[in-house]
Amino acid sequence: MTPARRDWILACGALAMAPLARAQAPRPRRVAIGTPRVPDPADSDPGGVRKRLAELGWVEGRTIEYVTGYAHEDAKRWEPMIIELLARKPDVLFVSFGGMARIAMRHTKDVPIVFAIASNPEKLGIVASLARPGGNVTGVSTREQELVGKRVELIREITPGVRRIAMLANPDNPVTSRIYLENYSAEARKLGIEVRAYDARSAEELRPAFERMRGDGMQGLLCIADPFQLRAKHELAAHAARLRLTAVYPIGEFVQAGGLASYGTDLLDQYRRAANYVDKILRGAKPADLPVQEPTSFELAINARAAREQGFRIPQSVLIRATKVIE
Secondary structure (H helix, E strand, O other): OOHHHHHHHHHHHHHHHHHHHHHHOOOOEEEEEEEOOOOOOOOOOHHHHHHHHHHOOOOEOOOEEEEEEEOOOOHHHHHHHHHHHHHOOOOEEEEEEHHHHHHHHOOOOOOOEEEEEEOOHHHHOOOOOOOOOOOOEEEEEOOHHHHHHHHHHHHHHHOOOOOEEEEEEOOOOHHHHHHHHHHHHHHHHHOOOEEEEEEOOOHHHHHHHHHHHHHOOOOEEEOOOOHHHHHOHHHHHHHHHHOOOEEEEOOHHHHHOOOOEEEEEOHHHHHHHHHHHHHHHHOOOOHHHOOOEOOOOEEEEEEHHHHHHHOOOOOHHHHOOOOEEEO
């Protein structure tokens, strides 16, 4: 057989096999992403989930595809968003908050669910235990039960002698609000400090809530990682500044919006580690066998400019521990 004839036969064979190869190509795995945020054309990858999965070898459009749902910073939209995402039959559902995972559990026992942020997954009832989740849900905890004490202590460091601290709660997010209040109160009692909850579920309810704080002689402010409070972060910071409350927030976004200080986990690291679990599940792992991860990276942010404007003197012992200082 001549070389030319051999090449011609091989080419014909390749052409004949091409339709079969296309027919046998596996479909891309589908990942549904549920985020509390509003759509942002400048950020189509909330939390960097797609970026991390690309680093792990997944190629969008070839081996993986994404469906993203947005709750427009409204907790009441979580459930409709999740129902819509599950209707797309994803291989994995990735959600930002443990509260979203809790809702998703009511609608599916089969689709694996991964959360990036949960203050106490066991108390939320989304896992049997951190070591053995036991169901179709796993993810990354924020270990809030330890962080809340540090926030209370931080308020006392900035304002020695503080005795009364307000916590802004959201009645539309009762489980998270209750867990935060229990944890904050327990830690504050050890230091002889009272924590009292004040409800606000909308921008219109913020000013009356802060006026009640003023009337009750509150000296500090604690908030929760809540979609409404994140959306209202600029208003929150302004009200706290107006009353000169020593405000310590759970997420650095509040400080960027003019808040005094924050102490919490590195959220980008939380999302990255949760995306690692999405990868493992797509490759065959079961959520029940993946222990809930605990945070390894924490951020203390201080808004030095806000401190000066409000008349606070941030102790040097706090400044040297800060991972971010806004001047």
